[in-house]
Amino acid sequence: MRLTKITTVAAVLTAGAAVAEIVAPGDVVFDEYGAIEKSLTGVAGDPANGEKIMVTKSKGNCIACHEVTALDYAPFHGEVGPILDGVGSRWNEAELRGIIAFAKMTYEGSMMPNFYQVEGFIRPGDGFTGKAGTEPLPPLLAAQEIEDVVAYLLTLEDE
């Protein structure tokens, strides 16, 4: 009886701790170039899931704008942004996290969306319905999804 109680308390504490680790969009700290040093979740990114997010239209949809040779199997790469081949050699983890979460902090005026921004939009919509949405909106990618994408991008190194 007593033991069970303790376990329950411990479980609650752990869950609480995991939630507390997530850095909310408004609490993200940038360096002067827009990089984000601290992990958004404290949990290591999963590159396999990151790859999936990049090619999924309803998730990152990154290939809508970027070509990536390693993702050649997925249809229709766009040409709006640079090719991401070798991007893991060009940028470190903190820089990539900054670019994915808030691209406009690294590239002023960029067309690349801020995947972790939830408010401050002009005419925010409810997804793709064309109807009004209420801020804060859910971010385009969740904190852990961003970590997963960063982990995948770090595998794209120059040969």
Next chain:
Amino acid sequence: MKIKTLSAIAAMLVSTPFVAVADEADKDANLVVNGEVELVTRAPAPAHLEGAVDEVISGWLFRTSETQSLQMDDFDNPGMIFVDQAMDDWGTAVGSEGKSCADCHGAVEDSMEGVRAVYPKWNETAGEVRTVAQMINECRTDRMGADALGYTSAAMARMEALISMQSRGMPVNVAIDGPAQETWEWGKELYYTRTGQLQMSCANCHEDNYGNNIRADHLSQGQINGFPVYRLKNAKLTTPHGRFKGCVRDTRAETYGTGSDAFVALELYVASRGNGLSVEGVSVRN
């Protein structure tokens, strides 16, 4: 300045041939309809676009040669059926006054010649800029005692198509100064406003990235000289506001209403970006 440079670098980085191109466009084609009507699909940009683009280009040039060819012969153009239907509408009396369009306007070929090319246009009586669609509805409600047509309805789109055909081959020439200027300025502001969760403006796609693919779509300049367009995608005519609505929605934004003051202003501005291109009558797009 800084943004421009980065984009230019990005543009240089992206031109590689290895990705399957979904939509192979023939950019050097000439648009001649029925072997006789020559349409201008490239023109020097109007003065107000200085610093933005040098040349204005019809959306026709960004489509595949198969799609392009459908617009080169009225027998192949699936939009022409709707023009025939609208011709019937033109002569049919509707509403409490028992009048048809023809009763007041006579032959559409004469009375509507050149109208499409200069709209949206300042209307002195109304004291505001009006679209062709608004004029059609004004005649229906105020002069015929009939109901207004839905702003982007099939019946409206085909009447716009019939009227547009009477300007086919004429250069788009909307006025942006005088009393229309204020509306035009607002439309310009809307064109460059980055809406929605994706924070994108019309210019992000249609000024900075025309010629590039965004996923499977080959981006054009987003011109409306071809409107109404027959879209193969849904086998219907699409009006300018119908298209604007879809594009704004795709930025994950709350769209503006079709027929709203905002979209009228945007239509005037977008039309003015095509000054010099030919009115295409009814165009065909994917």
